[in-house]
Amino acid sequence: xxxxVFIGSGAGLPRFMGIPGENANGVFSANEYLTRNNLxxxxxxxxxxxxxxxxxxxVVGGGNVSMxxxxxxxxxxxxxxKVVYRxxxxxxxxxxxxxxxxxxxxxxxxxxxxxxxIEKDANGKVEALVVQPQxxxxxxxxxxSVKTADTPEVAIxxxxxxxxIGQGIDSSKLEESGVHISRGHIEALDTSDVEGVDxxxxxxxxVTGPATVIxxxxxxxxxxxxxxxxxxxxxxxxxxxxxxxI
Numbered sequence: 111x112x113x114x115v116f117i118g119s120g121a122g123l124p125r126f127m128g129i130p131g132e133n134a135n136g137v138f139s140a141n142e143y144l145t146r147n148n149l150x151x152x153x154x155x156x157x158x159x160x161x162x163x164x165x166x167x168x169v170v171g172g173g174n175v176s177m178x179x180x181x182x183x184x185x186x187x188x189x190x191x192k193v194v195y196r197x198x199x200x201x202x203x204x205x206x207x208x209x210x211x212x213x214x215x216x217x218x219x220x221x222x223x224x225x226x227x228i229e230k231d232a233n234g235k236v237e238a239l240v241v242q243p244q245x246x247x248x249x250x251x252x253x254x255s256v257k258t259a260d261t262p263e264v265a266i267x268x269x270x271x272x273x274x275i276g277q278g279i280d281s282s283k284l285e286e287s288g289v290h291i292s293r294g295h296i297e298a299l300d301t302s303d304v305e306g307v308d309x310x311x312x313x314x315x316x317v318t319g320p321a322t323v324i325x326x327x328x329x330x331x332x333x334x335x336x337x338x339x340x341x342x343x344x345x346x347x348x349x350x351x352x353x354x355x356i
Contacts, residue, residue: 131228136236140274164270171274172202302333
């Protein structure tokens with residue numbers, strides 16, 4: 111019964127690597143780890159939702175969230191924090207200040223290492239993250255690809271693994287409704303129109319993947335203007351401010 115619908119659900123569903131052993135006790139998504147520690151006060155043992163504090167922590171990922179996780183682990187008492195990334199440090203999407211901050215906090219960044227499986231002990235607890243060393247491949251769109259090195263796998267001993275490789279959306283119901291999903295996100299034009307579904311618009315992290323708040327706000331404004339036009343109107347929003355000419 112609606113003439114237009116806007117989807118701005120964000121992208122809060124954690125992604126995992128899909129490797130053997132990922133169901134081991136001691137493996138966390140970055141979402142759960144940061145939410146429980148920062149919002150649910152899991153760092154306090156007297157709270158109802160305590161979280162195990164790893165002493166040897168492996169963090170998988172190369173974005174700002176992985177740096178947040180690594181630095182949080184240090185502050186929660188980890189003796190060793192290793193950030194595992196399959197590309198080079200210069201290819202990381204994390205801000206330089208985040209990377210340098212993590213290194214200054216004592217985190218070690220293991221570049222060019224791709225996780226292949228997680229080893230666990232007899233009780234199902236994380237024992238090691240096994241990685242395959244990588245080599246630099248061809249440059250594609252300014253970023254170096256990687257290829258498997260002809261060297262043996264390496265086992266990184268750890269008692270906790272935190273996966274920070276991005277976030278997506280629960281797209282199953284959307285796909286059933288004919289919404290096009292690409293790489294875990296809604297396919298939408300720059301005008302916020304969702305292709306193939308008349309009257310449906312989308313914007314924010316559910317389209318772009320995790321980004322900044324200001325980009326999500328901008329997407330909402332674009333969608334609002336285009337929905338207004340789609341409904342046959344041409345409203346102009348006046349902020350009541352006159353900017354001086356420079």
